[in-house]
Amino acid sequence: MHRIDCPWCGTRDEAEFQYQGDATVVRPDPDASEEAFFRYVYLRENPKGWHTEWWHHVGGCRQWVKVVRNTLTHEIFATGRAQEDLPLPGTRAKPRRRTRPKQ
Amino acid sequence: MHYSALSVFLQGLRGHKGWQRMWRAPQPKAEYDVIIIGGGGHGLATAYYLAKEHGITNVAVIEKGWIGSGNVGRNTTIFRSNYMFPANTHFYEKGMKLWERLEQDFNFNAMVSQRGVINLFHSDPQRDAFARRGNAMRLAGVDAEFLSPAQLKEMVPILDFENARFPIQGGLIQKRGGTIRHDAVAWGYARGADSRGVDILQNCEVKDILIEGGAVVGVETSKGQIRARKVGMAVAGHTTQIAKMAGIELPVESHVLQAFVSEGIKPLLDTVVTFGAGHFYISQSDKGGLVFGGDLDGYNSYAQRGNLPMMEHVMAGGMAIMPAIGRVRLLRHWGGIMDMSFDGSPFICKTGVDGLYLNGGWCYGGFKATPASGWCYAHTIAKDAPHRLNEKFTIERFREGRMIDEKGVGPNPWIQ
Numbered sequence: 001m002h003r004i005d006c007p008w009c010g011t012r013d014e015a016e017f018q019y020q021g022d023a024t025v026v027r028p029d030p031d032a033s034e035e036a037f038f039r040y041v042y043l044r045e046n047p048k049g050w051h052t053e054w055w056h057h058v059g060g061c062r063q064w065v066k067v068v069r070n071t072l073t074h075e076i077f078a079t080g081r082a083q084e085d086l087p088l089p090g091t092r093a094k095p096r097r098r099t100r101p102k103q
Numbered sequence: 104m105h106y107s108a109l110s111v112f113l114q115g116l117r118g119h120k121g122w123q124r125m126w127r128a129p130q131p132k133a134e135y136d137v138i139i140i141g142g143g144g145h146g147l148a149t150a151y152y153l154a155k156e157h158g159i160t161n162v163a164v165i166e167k168g169w170i171g172s173g174n175v176g177r178n179t180t181i182f183r184s185n186y187m188f189p190a191n192t193h194f195y196e197k198g199m200k201l202w203e204r205l206e207q208d209f210n211f212n213a214m215v216s217q218r219g220v221i222n223l224f225h226s227d228p229q230r231d232a233f234a235r236r237g238n239a240m241r242l243a244g245v246d247a248e249f250l251s252p253a254q255l256k257e258m259v260p261i262l263d264f265e266n267a268r269f270p271i272q273g274g275l276i277q278k279r280g281g282t283i284r285h286d287a288v289a290w291g292y293a294r295g296a297d298s299r300g301v302d303i304l305q306n307c308e309v310k311d312i313l314i315e316g317g318a319v320v321g322v323e324t325s326k327g328q329i330r331a332r333k334v335g336m337a338v339a340g341h342t343t344q345i346a347k348m349a350g351i352e353l354p355v356e357s358h359v360l361q362a363f364v365s366e367g368i369k370p371l372l373d374t375v376v377t378f379g380a381g382h383f384y385i386s387q388s389d390k391g392g393l394v395f396g397g398d399l400d401g402y403n404s405y406a407q408r409g410n411l412p413m414m415e416h417v418m419a420g421g422m423a424i425m426p427a428i429g430r431v432r433l434l435r436h437w438g439g440i441m442d443m444s445f446d447g448s449p450f451i452c453k454t455g456v457d458g459l460y461l462n463g464g465w466c467y468g469g470f471k472a473t474p475a476s477g478w479c480y481a482h483t484i485a486k487d488a489p490h491r492l493n494e495k496f497t498i499e500r501f502r503e504g505r506m507i508d509e510k511g512v513g514p515n516p517w518i519q
C-alpha cells in the first residue's frame with residue numbers, strides 16, 4: 001500500500017488518490033510543431049526507478065500532488081505541490097525533464 | 104522424442120526412467136542468423152515458427168531468467184478472439200485457429216480448453232454495444248452468440264442475476280474461447296523450437312543492442328557478445344527498456360497487473376465469465392482453484408507484485424456477480440509487468456534500425472495472441488516485411504493518427 005503525504009491533508013492511503021501519470025511532460029506552446037505535440041501526447045520516459053508523477057487527491061482535498069516514487073520498489077521519496085521542483089534521490093539536480101526537440 | 108499414449112505406456116513399463124530433457128542448455132555461439140530477446144510465450148513462439156515455417160534454424164532465444172518466468176507464466180490463461188476493429192479481429196482469429204491445432208502441431212499437451220468466454224451485460228446501452236460487437240465478429244467469420252438471462256441461468260446458475268445495482272441482463276458468448284495451461288505453452292514452443300535446432304539461452308541478460316551504420320549487428324549480454332544480422336525484441340513489460348538500447352522511443356508505459364487463485368473447491372464454473380459493469384474475469388482451473396483478475400493497479404510499476412486497494416476492488420467485482428464465492432479463501436496472488444501501449448494495441452513491426460524488429464505493447468491481453476504473434480513476427484523477421492495480419496501494428500500509427508483504440512480511453516495507459 002502506498003502511503004502518500006499530501007501537502008494539504010497529511011499522509012493518506014493510496015486508495016484516496018487517482019494516479020494521473022508522468023509529471024515531467026510539459027504541454028508545448030500552442031504554436032509548437034506537430035512533432036512537439038506528438039511527443040507530449042504519446043512518448044514517455046517510463047523509467048525503471050525514480051519517477052516524478054501526479055496523484056490526484058480525489059478522496060481528499062482534490063489537489064494534484066506531485067510525487068517522486070520508485071517504480072521498482074514502490075518507495076516514495078518526496079511529495080509536493082504542483083509548482084515545486086522535487087529533486088530525485090541522490091541528485092541535487094532537478095527532476096529529469098524530457099528533452100523536447102527544437103521548435 | 105515424440106510424445107504419445109504409446110510412449111507413456113512404454114515408459115511406464117520402464118519405470119519412467121527414459122524421459123529426456125525437453126530442451127538442451129547450450130553455450131551461446133558467437134553468431135546466429137536471428138536472435139530473439141525474451142523467452143516468454145511470444146519469443147519462443149517466434150523461434151518455433153521461424154524454424155518450422157521459414158526453415159531458419161540458426162536462432163537463439165535469449166532469456167534473462169528462466170523461460171516462462173515472465174507474463175506467459177503469470178496470466179489468467181484466457182483466450183478469445185472477440186475484438187471489433189478489423190486489424191484486431193483478423194489477427195486474434197488467426198491466433199484462435201492456431202490454438203485449435205496447436206497441441207497436435209507441437210506435440211505437447213497444453214490443455215487447450217474451449218470452454219467458452221461469456222461477457223455479461225447489465226444495461227440496455229451495454230446490450231446494444233455487445234450486439235454490435237457480436238455482429239462485427241460474425242461478419243468477420245468469428246463465432247459469437249447472444250445469451251438471454253434464461254440461457255445464462257442454465258449455463259452459470261451461481262450468478263447473482265438480481266443484483267440491485269448491476270442486474271445481469273444477458274451475455275455475449277464466444278464458445279471457441281476458453282483457457283489454456285499457460286506454462287505448457289512456453290514449454291511446448293521451447294521444446295518444438297529446440298528440437299529444430301534453436302538454442303534457448305537461459306539466465307542470459309541482454310545489456311545492449313549493437314548497431315553499426317544504422318543496422319543491427321548483435322547484442323551484448325551477461326555472457327558476452329553474440330552477433331546476428333537480425334534481432335527481434337519480445338520482452339513484454341521491459342519493451343521500453345530494450346528499445347531504449349537502440350535509441351527507440353515508444354508510446355508505452357509499464358504497469359502491474361495482479362492475478363489471484365483461490366483454494367481448490369468442487370466444480371463450480373465450467374466456463375469463463377467476465378463482469379460487464381466492472382473489470383473482473385473468472386474461471387476455474389482443473390485443480391479446482393478459482394482463477395481471477397481485474398484492473399491494473401493503475402500506476403507505473405516494474406514490481407512483479409501489486410497492492411491491497413486493487414485486491415479489494417477485484418474481490419468486490421467478484422462479489423457483485425458471484426456472492427457465493429465470498430467464503431472461499433484466497434490461496435495465491437502475484438503480479439506481472441504489462442507493456443501498456445497508448446492505444447491498447449500491440450506492435451509487431453520493423454523499426455528505424457535495419458534488422459531490428461519490435462514485438463511488444465501487449466498490455467494485459469497478450470497471452471491469447473501468443474501463436475498469432477509468433478507466427479506473424481516470424482514472417483516479419485524472415486521476409487523483412489510484415490504479413491497482412493500485422494501490417495497495422497506499427498509504431499508510426501500514433502504519428503499518423505491511425506491508432507487501434509478498441510477501448511477508446513485515450514493516451515492514458517493506467518486506465519486502459
Ligand SMILES: Cc1cc2nc3c(=O)[nH]c(=O)nc-3n(C[C@H](O)[C@H](O)[C@H](O)COP(=O)(O)OP(=O)(O)OC[C@H]3O[C@@H](n4cnc5c(N)ncnc54)[C@H](O)[C@@H]3O)c2cc1C
Pocket residue numbers: 140141142143144145146165166167168169170171172173174175176177178179180181182307308309310337338339340341345360361362396437438439440441465466467468469470471472
Ligand atoms: C496477471 C496477469 C494476467 C493476465 N491475463 C491474461 C489473460 O487472461 N489472457 C491474455 O490473453 N493475456 C493475459 N495477460 C497478458 C499476457 O500474459 C502477456 O501479454 C504476454 O504473456 C506477454 O508476452 P510474453 O509471453 O512474451 O511475455 P513474458 O513471458 O513476460 O516474456 C518476456 C521475457 O523477456 C525477458 N526479458 C526481459 N528483459 C530481458 C533482457 N534484457 N534480456 C533477456 N530477456 C529479457 C523476461 O525475463 C521475460 O521472460 C495477463 C498478464 C498478467 C501479468
Ligand SMILES: [Zn+2]
Pocket residue numbers: 006007008009010057060061062063
Ligand atoms: Zn489532500
